[in-house]
Amino acid sequence: MSLWTHWRRGAVVALLATAACVPVAERESRPAPPPAAPPVPAPPPPQRVRHDLVLTGAAEQGAVITGRASPGVRSLTLDGAPVPVARDGAFLLGFDRDAGTEAELVATFTDGQRIVRPITVAAGRWRIEHVDAPWRGGATSDADFARRRPAELAQIAAARAKAVESDGWRQAFRWPVTGRLSGFFGAQRIYRGKAGAYHSGTDIAVPAGTPFVAPADGVVTLAAETPFTLEGHLLIVDHGMGLSSAFLHCQRLDVKVGDRVVQGQRLGTVGRTGRATGPHMHWGLTWRGKRLDPGKLAGPIGD
Template sequence: MKLAHRWAALTILALPGTGFAAPPTTLSFTPASIGAFRLDRVAQQGGVALGTVPTGTIRLVKDGAEVEIAPDGRFIIAFGRDHTTVAILSATLRDGRSVTERLNVASRAWRIESLPTLPHHSQPDAEFEARRPAELAQIEAARRVVSDSQGWRQSFIWPARGRISGGFGSQRIYAGQPGAPHSGVDVAGGLGAPVLAPADGVVILAAASAFTLEGNLLMVDHGMGLNSAFLHLSRIDVKVGDHVHQGQQIGAIGQTGRATGPHLHWGMKWHDERIDPARIVSLTRP
């Protein structure tokens, strides 16, 4: 293992076999030409895309930020909920030439709910204010970890089965004040139901005790800046540094932290971009 630091109405059904997850599979890459680059899908807000750089590329930049390139020329990029409708992808070639392409990023309509009589925030208690800075520091430290995982190449599976009770990007407006958009997907499942690794990865955080907001929090790095967070678990079955494999049980659904009922909150980030887990599953399923 190599570890280093760098900076709603959908039901998930059981699949045949001993568990409810599909066996590990490698993404079937069907290139589509976007200028000199090849991407496997249209760019969209909250989505990801896998691509191949032009031959001879030694450096890749998206919107001014470095993007890792695998030895075989593959890369992954993502677009946050509020990403602009244009992204700039630029490659520097070995012979000194540069190739720059403009990507159109499709916009999405988000579910917005107005609650005109409810206040925006409840008053945080003293315990929350005292504990929160250290919890946030742990989360940020975990996200600076780089692993050698190749999970980003796989076709992701759902980590739990059940009804989708909360979608990515939805937002509530409290008495005219916007709340934070929902940062992941909520799967309503029974207390103690298994949570599986959606793809191969390395555990970068396994909370020793419940966080004030996230409860029992588990984070897995899938490589190339892509990571998953699993919130409100009743139990964590792995430890920091463990290599986990797609379909392996890593915990169980719970109601820890600020949760009104048993469910799994699955959040994903690519570097600083929060992305929609439902998109990486639905678009990469065999």
């Protein structure tokens, strides 16, 4: 090998060694890749909505209490029977004169949650009233009463079964007429020595022909032009949510079935038709088949 060749090979090796010692920044001008994005955190689990039932009023035999359910209520039952609920969650509950001491309110919501609310029902105190009137009322005989009564009861049941849209149940009720109380709700009635059913309303003694008015807004569902054996000229006004008023023994009715009435509107005049010993207004209240005390809804009566 010639001296020139040997020298040239050594120069190449030296050049390569020198290139290997050049810093990376000088050998490559490409920018470094951006840092990796941090991982996206998983969304938090949805919060479980806490539902509630708010009740207002004292639960006792013959009384009504109101309530409100939080949004999303799907169904409401009282002792297994369905309870209607308004769009805003408002509802009412009625306790019959003979209601038991315990009741159970159950609310089911659209998300599957349930609220079970036990209710203690206070007992009422009832009188015994002796009434000097025939047990069969305006019927001419027991046979006449037995013949007429089923059709009358069917009309009453049909009137109370009608679905009525009214917000009268939300109002503060007023008395349809004021005067002396002559008969009390829940009293055990005895008619000339024969026991009858308990008194399902409150009697106000006023002269025949005295006008009476609607205690709250509602719709007329029954207006008996022909007197019933016991109720006489009977008028029923539904206030919505299954709450209805019955006005018995009327002398004249000024409204008809289907009429919408407003609180304070004249409905007719007081009389003594049917089973009555004298002119008076019998005002009864019913909620979904349960008999209620009007005085617990309207408050003390003024003379």
